[in-house]
Amino acid sequence: MAASRRRPKAQTESAPAQAVSSEELLHYYREMLLIRRFEEKAGQLYGMGLIGGFCHLYIGQEAVVVGIQSALNEGDSVITSYRDHGHMLACGMDAKGVMAELTGRRGGYSHGKGGSMHMFSREKNFYGGHGIVGGQVPLGTGLAFAHKYLKDGGISAVYCGDGAINQGQVYESFNMAALWKLPVLFVIENNKYAMGTSQERASAGELHQRGASYGIPGYQVNGMDVLEVKAAADQWVNYIREGNGPVILEMKTYRYRGHSMSDPAKYRTKEEVEKMRSESDPIDQLKAKLLAGGHADEDKLKEIDREVKAIVIESAEFAQQSPEPDASELWTDVLL
Amino acid sequence: MPIEVLMPALSPTMTEGKLAKWLKKEGDSVKSGEVLAEIETDKATMEVEAVDEGRIGKILIAEGTDNVAVNTPIAVLLEEGEDASALTAAPAPAPAPAPVAAPVAAPVAVEAPVSAPTVPAAPVAEADAEEEKFFAKTTKRTVREALRDAMAEEMRRDDKVFVMGEEVAQYQGAYKVTQGLLQEFGDARVIDTPITEIGFAGLGVGASFKGLRPVVEFMTFNFAMQAIDHIINSAAKTLYMSGGQMGSPIVFRGPNGAAARVGAQHSQCYASWYAHCPGLKVIAPWSAADAKGLLKAAIRDPNPVVFLENEILYGQSFEVPDDEEFVLPIGKAKIERKGKDVTITAFSIMVGHALAAAEILAQEGIDAEVINLRTIRPLDTATIVNSVKKTNRLVSVEEGWPFAGIGSEMAALMMEEAFDYLDAPVIRVAGVDVPMPYAANLEKLALPQVDDIVKAAKRACYR
Ligand SMILES: Cc1ncc(C[n+]2csc(CCOP(=O)(O)OP(=O)(O)O)c2C)c(N)n1
Ligand SMILES: [Mg+2]
Secondary structure (H helix, E strand, O other), X not given: OOXXXXXXXXXXXXXXXXXXXXXXXXXXXXXHHHHHHHHHHHHHHHHOOOOOOXXXXXXXXXXHHHHHHOOOOOOOEEEOOOOOHHHHHHOOOOHHHHHHHHOOOOOOOOOOOOOOOOOOEOOOOXXXXXXXXXXXHHHHHHXXXXXXXXXXXOOEEEXXXXXXXXXXXXXXXXXXXXXXXXXXXXXXXXXXXEOOEEHHXXXXXXXXXXXXXXXXXXXXXXXXXXXXXXXXXXXXXXHHHXXXXXXXXXXXXXXXXXXXXXXXXXXXXXXXXXXXXXXXXXXXXXXXXXXXXXXXXXXXXHHHHHHHHHHHHHHHHHHHHOOOOOHXXXXXXXXX | OOEEEEOOOOOOOOOEEEEEEEOOOOOOEEOOOOEEEEEEOOOOEEEEEOOOOEEEEEEOOOOOEEEEEOOOEEEEEEOOOOOOHHHHOOOOOOOXXXXXXXXXXXXXHHHOOOOHHHXXXXXXXXXXXXXXXXXXXXXXXXXXXXXXXXXXXXXXXXXXXXEEEOOOOOOOOOOOOOOOHHHHHOOOOEEXXXXXXXXXXXXXXXXXXXXXXXXXXXXXXXXXXXXHHHHHHHHHOHHHHOOOOOOOOOEEEEEOEOOOOOOHHHOEOOHHHHHOOOOOEEEOOOOHHHHHHHHHHHHHOOOOEEXXXXXXXXXXXXXXXXXXXXXXXXXXXXXXXXOOOEEEEEXXXXXXXXXXXXXXXXXXXXXXXXXXXXXXXXXXXXXXXXXXHHHOOEEEEOOOOOOOOHHHXXXXXXXXXXXXXXXXXXXXXXXXXXXXOOOHHHHHHHOOOHHHHHHHHHHHOOO
16 A cells, blocks of 8 residues: 555657556556545545535546646655645555545544645645645745755646636746746646636636746646546656746546535536536546557456455545544644 | 445535435446435535445435435445345445444534524623614524625615625525625626635725725635735725825625634634724624624725624524614624623624523623624724723633734733723633644634633632
8 A cells, every 4th residue: 555656657758648558557547546436435424424624526537637647756746725635645645544634533644633625745745735726826836946946856746726727826926937947837627617616707718828928838638538638747747847947737627526515516507517427537438448458358447446445445444443633632733 | 235325414514404306216226426316405405426336225215305314324225246135134334434433423513613502592682772772673584694685785775885706696605695696786796706816805995996885705714815915905004095085995704713624724713813903994793683784884884894704603593673774883892691790702603602601600600791892993992891890800702813812902901991990810712822623623622612711701700
């Protein structure tokens, strides 16, 4: 479990889908399935009152984080918003520690003090988990600043939503990142909605062009296809790592669930959700490719299903058995 | 082994709901993620999705059933290869109920800060005679409805009033406070903004310079930190900087303080932050009548007003005067309960806690006077000082952090204006001096509880 789920890196300039090995494809399948099953379980635990407050699920968007992560190296930094469970699993953080944080228990990554929206792992270079929309963007730009300053060869992957992209601090960050050629990949997870507001109702212009006047290259990518995400990430991560400055990738994706557990999502039709699910599901699409391309048979995929299910069940059990934090924890970690 | 599907909780405060509709019937196979049923809660209709795969073996709760408690088994799923005979074998207990901590503990703890059940139904109040008149004819309203009514009435009265913020129009408010406003006033006056707090706060202030009367909703005040520069540098200071030529008749409103288990970045009280600043008025209502009377006053006021609501109070009901001219004076506190032994000051949700504490104290022979501050700035010092002249003791209650908090101001005020009347040091009851933790047990420890107020009052009375 502790073993890294990162795949060894391919540094190809133009990464055509067919260049991906069966092993890698299966790895993406497993990663996406783990996130999907983990989130379903989290939703269930929320329903049982074991998780409180806000809980934002990543279901539907799995290909984005798995594809991007496949292009990153050990030592690169990752930062995102409150919709963070998938990012943590993709970074190789332990499902048990993530789930136990959701239940607010001692075994959680923040010992129960952070919750669903606020988890971190120095070991895995995951810098949170931020609740203020857009707040992670300058922070992630700062991580890139540090990579450059320290000359450690790392880059920073900064995720934000289609709603967050309108915050002023995003543009202050774009300017500095471009001005100082910081090694940062800005990933816009455009899942079409910011809470109940669709992209068209909140944003003028095209999101991937938002960096144009700063000279930041920006591209739109089909974020429902892990191979397309991976191909774009491979290409642009290299460009960034070579010292060319920031890049913006707008991932066209979709969240199946409400914004958080208590959002009935009345602002879109059932048909819209059903269409995405049945026609563009990232996991189903990859599954079909795996079978059609002879990379795996049904039995192999079933085996992965079982393995993933076992991890998720174990994490849920751990998250319930781990005790609440000791009362003395209330006072710790305020200052050093 | 058959798997039980349980009635889910769909918000931190839901305890039961109606099973409105089954979308699957017995014998149907389900994939994880598929919608099984629809559930109605007090706020919305929600879908129940399957977490496990299988076939519906049996539906245990028929559609149309009301008041189904959270965690009740509603159906049984058969796994691959199982047939109905598996149902007769006693279904295994649902996979989850926690062996260590009882699963229901979480929602109960979550609701702990809500003092609704302990709040006396009709607190003995010494209402201002002026205010009292309005209470001849009242209707029970939630705080949420009272706020909405205040905005709607003021919008009808003055076409310069408009409402702006995230999700205020089409979504009807993230917390449903602006419900119906878009339908009545249209999208020129009820405006959905992008998530750009500093931008729309500044835009609102600019519009107010030209005489419009914006009501700017922050989804919560935590996000107003993005906009605090315009609230203070632009809204609060322009009247002064312009030598009185132009001011900013604007209201910044939204929920303030802790909700339930939403963690450090979403749970803090800004009362003392804004109260620090000259050029602002700061209001923190408790009851629905407070909310309505004071929001109307805030909208009519020619100054910038920071209006601090509380999410947990939104659903609580109180009597509200029917008369549309019921407008409460800004800067006036209300004595909610008369007493002679100790004065307790509180605002917002803590008024309920203070009243509950007063009931407990009464049983122990301590007669507490509870003052609902209503306005934090300008503070009604006369009412507080007069009360302390009688009781000679003061306990200040607030949810925010203690350092340089409202309680610190109370202590200073007593030194300056009531020193000779004090028989005991002023005691501050405040939130614990740490960021808000997420864990249920720690969150409870971090927030002032009724018992903390009881203990503080006793200490002030040397008991
Ligand atoms: C500064 C700020 N304003 C408002 C909110 C409330 N809020 C939380 S998430 C959200 C929507 C964000 O949408 P998007 O950026 O598209 O991300 P998604 O939730 O779709 O992943 C809003 C308005 C917040 N957390 N922070
Ligand atoms: Mg979005």
